[in-house]
Amino acid sequence: MNSGHTHYSQAMHRGVLLFALLFTVSCKKHPPAGDQPPATPPPATAPSAAGATPSVTTTTKTAPANGTVDPASDGTRAVTVETKIAKVPDKLPDGRLVVGPFSFVAPATWTASPPTSGMRAAEFVLPAKPGAEAALVVFYFGPKGAGSVDDNLDRWLGQFQQPDGKDSRSVAKIEKTQFAGQDATYVSVTGRFVSGPMPTAGGPIDKPDQQMLGAIVASPSGPYYFKLVGAKSTVTANAAAFRSMLESLKVQ
Numbered sequence: 001m002n003s004g005h006t007h008y009s010q011a012m013h014r015g016v017l018l019f020a021l022l023f024t025v026s027c028k029k030h031p032p033a034g035d036q037p038p039a040t041p042p043p044a045t046a047p048s049a050a051g052a053t054p055s056v057t058t059t060t061k062t063a064p065a066n067g068t069v070d071p072a073s074d075g076t077r078a079v080t081v082e083t084k085i086a087k088v089p090d091k092l093p094d095g096r097l098v099v100g101p102f103s104f105v106a107p108a109t110w111t112a113s114p115p116t117s118g119m120r121a122a123e124f125v126l127p128a129k130p131g132a133e134a135a136l137v138v139f140y141f142g143p144k145g146a147g148s149v150d151d152n153l154d155r156w157l158g159q160f161q162q163p164d165g166k167d168s169r170s171v172a173k174i175e176k177t178q179f180a181g182q183d184a185t186y187v188s189v190t191g192r193f194v195s196g197p198m199p200t201a202g203g204p205i206d207k208p209d210q211q212m213l214g215a216i217v218a219s220p221s222g223p224y225y226f227k228l229v230g231a232k233s234t235v236t237a238n239a240a241a242f243r244s245m246l247e248s249l250k251v252q
Contacts (some may be wrong), residue, residue: 088112089122097122098252099138101219102180103122105248107241110136125231126238134230134238143222154227156214160191180249184217188239190232212234213242219251 089097089112096103097112099122106112110124122138139146146152157168172189193210211232217224228235228242 077116086126088114096248096250100140100224101221101247101251102217102224103252104245104250106245107238110238110241121224126228126234128231128234130145132231132234134228134234136226136228136242139225140222145223146225149216149223152216153187156187156212157189157196159193160182160189160210161194162191162211179215179217179246180219180251182218182249182251184215184246186243186246187214188212193229207231209233211250213239217246218248 030116049199089106091097092105095105099104102176106124109127111127113123113125115121115123119139119141120137121140122136124136126134126136128134153172153174154169160168162168162171168189168191170188171191175186177184177186188211190209190211191206192208194210194226195205209232210229213235215226226242226246228238
């Protein structure tokens with residue numbers, strides 16, 4: 001009786017071990033939900049069509065606002081943001097640059113940089129020694145512009161202070177002319193350049209021995225404002241090149 005009971009117990013033990021072995025193998029072949037390897041990431045987005053405005057797509061992760069977490073995720077939600085890249089002026093086959101309705105020839109030594117705000121149609125950095133920087137900004141405010149020509153001249157000239165305390169408008173050179181067959185006003189002034197806080201400059205500007213060359217040029221799309229400001233030595237050295245650029249303007 002005892003011998004039969006012993007054989008039965010051994011058989012049961014072997015059966016339990018066999019079942020455990022089979023269960024372990026099955027689990028390795030079919031892992032439970034939640035232990036699956038991460039899904040294959042989607043292929044990269046195809047490049048945009050030729051001529052399209054370039055953009056950058058970035059993906060960030062944020063926690064769900066309601067605090068609910070998907071057990072199959074890492075507790076965050078992916079958010080895709082597409083950001084437009086500011087462009088430098090387009091270039092025509094003949095090398096002329098395009099800004100709004102105008103094309104023109106820019107000085108070869110000037111460097112175009114992406115505009116830093118929506119009101120700026122173009123920006124150029126002039127070659128200069130350290131501490132004698134100068135830049136040209138082309139502004140566009142829409143078909144109606146930003147007030148009258150005199151309003152804009154007053155604003156520009158009001159940023160310059162004269163060493164003898166005179167009003168800058170009384171010493172500035174203002175010329176009525178035409179560029180690209182469009183009515184234009186050309187202005188030149190020197191002095192201490194003082195400007196309030198600028199969004200792209202990070203604070204007030206106060207620089208001595210500066211010069212401004214500016215032009216307000218009408219167009220079929222509204223006035224364009226060409227404002228070259230910087231160290232007097234650099235601006236004076238580039239005055240002829242700036243005038244040549246304006247005289248090269250053509251309406252597309």
